[in-house]
Amino acid sequence: MASDLTLRRYDPRDAHAVWELHEWAMRVAGTDPADVPGTDDLREIESRYLDVGGEFLVGIGDGEDESDAAVPETFDGPVVAMGGLLPSESGHDDERTVPGAGELHRMRVAPPMQGRGHGRDLLATLERRAAQLGFETLLATTAVRQEAAARFYPAAGYREVDRSTQGEYELIHFEKTL
Numbered sequence: 001m002a003s004d005l006t007l008r009r010y011d012p013r014d015a016h017a018v019w020e021l022h023e024w025a026m027r028v029a030g031t032d033p034a035d036v037p038g039t040d041d042l043r044e045i046e047s048r049y050l051d052v053g054g055e056f057l058v059g060i061g062d063g064e065d066e067s068d069a070a071v072p073e074t075f076d077g078p079v080v081a082m083g084g085l086l087p088s089e090s091g092h093d094d095e096r097t098v099p100g101a102g103e104l105h106r107m108r109v110a111p112p113m114q115g116r117g118h119g120r121d122l123l124a125t126l127e128r129r130a131a132q133l134g135f136e137t138l139l140a141t142t143a144v145r146q147e148a149a150a151r152f153y154p155a156a157g158y159r160e161v162d163r164s165t166q167g168e169y170e171l172i173h174f175e176k177t178l
Contacts, residue, residue, distance in 0.1 A: 004061050004062050004116075005059045005060070005061045005080065005081065005117075005118050005121055005122075006059065006060045006061070006077075007057050007058070007059050007060075007081075007121065007122060007125050008057065008058060008060065009050075009055070009056070009057060009058075010045050010046075010049070010050070010056040010057065010058055010082075011058075011074075011075070012046065013074055013075045014058050014074045014075075014079060015043075015045070016072070016074075017058075017072035017073060017074040017078075017079040018042060018045070018058065018072075018074075018079060018082055019042055019043070020072035020079075021071075021072050021079050021080075021082055021108050021110060022039070022042055022082075022106060022108055024072070024110065024111065025108040025109065025110065025111060028111040029145070029146045029147075029148065029149070030145050030146070031143060031145065031146065031169075035167070035168075035169075037166065037167075041084070041105065041106070042106060045084070048086070048090070049084045049085070049086050049105075052086055052087060052090045053086070053087055053090075053133060054084060054085045054086030054087060054090065054102070054133075055084065055085045055086075055126065055129045055130075055133070056082070056083070056084040056085070056106075057081075057082065057083055057084075057122060057125060057126065057129075058074070058079050058081070058082045059079065059080050059081030059082065059109075059118055059121070059122055060074070060076055060077040060078065060079065060080070061077070061078055061080035061081070061113060061118065062077075062078070069110075069111065069112045071110045071112070071113070072110075078110075079110070080109065080110045080113045080118055081108065081109045081110070081113070081118045081119065081121075081122045082106060082107075082108050082122075083104060083105070083106060083107040083108065083122050083123070083126055084104070084105040084106050084107075084126075085102050085103070085104055085105070085126045085129060085130055085133075085135075085138075086102065086103055086105060087101075087102060087103070087135075088101040088102065088103040088139055090103075096139060096141070096162065096173055098137060098139060098175075100135065100136065100137070101135060101136075101137040101138065101139050101175075102130040102133065102135035102137070102138050102139070103138070103139040103140070103141075104123075104126060104138060104139065104140040107119065107122065107123070107140070107149070109122070114148065119152060120156065123152075123156055126138075127176075127178060130178060131178050135178065136177060136178055137175060137176065137177050137178065138158075138175070138176050138178060139173070139174065139175055140153050140158055140173075140174040140175075140176075141171050141172065141173050141174070142171070142172055142174075143169045143170065143171055143172075144163075144169075144170040144171070144172060145169070145170075150172055153172075153174040153176075154174070156176070157176050158174035158175060158176040159174065159175060159176070160172055160173070160174055161173050161174065161175045
């Protein structure tokens with residue numbers, strides 16, 4: 001596990017850094033951030049995640065890497081990871097809904113910080129939180145073109161349960177019983 005990462009609950013002062021990390025990670029993964037549907041949730045994290053019985057975590061790290069890339073900063077350091085969890089009934093209308101399941105959203109790791117275990121740490125923490133909230137199943141969806149994410153979920157014990165298409169994106173739907 002990554003030792004230079006501190007995971008904590010979202011704070012409104014994180015808003016700008018969270019948005020920057022989202023856009024950066026999507027661009028590097030080959031996705032135009034403007035094409036990602038339903039990103040209003042990142043502008044309304046408190047009401048869309050926290051107030052509906054979910055969670056949203058940010059990972060603060062040292063932000064140091066070999067590149068000159070600037071990791072988005074918030075009040076207590078660089079935001080190197082982020083991810084949300086919400087009841088699947090509160091997710092996007094165009095996604096699967098499984099009653100009683102939790103759904104992972106907006107899982108991101110700063111591109112130069114990938115491969116250090118931050119994603120695994122974030123996922124493990126969200127899975128523990130999901131169990132505390134009473135979810136027995138977790139759902140995750142990613143685009144086929146987001147190759148790292150398409151490998152990440154099966155490596156963490158998620159099984160592919162379906163595929164669909166939304167616009168120009170082929171989506172893979174994963175599920176894991178906690």
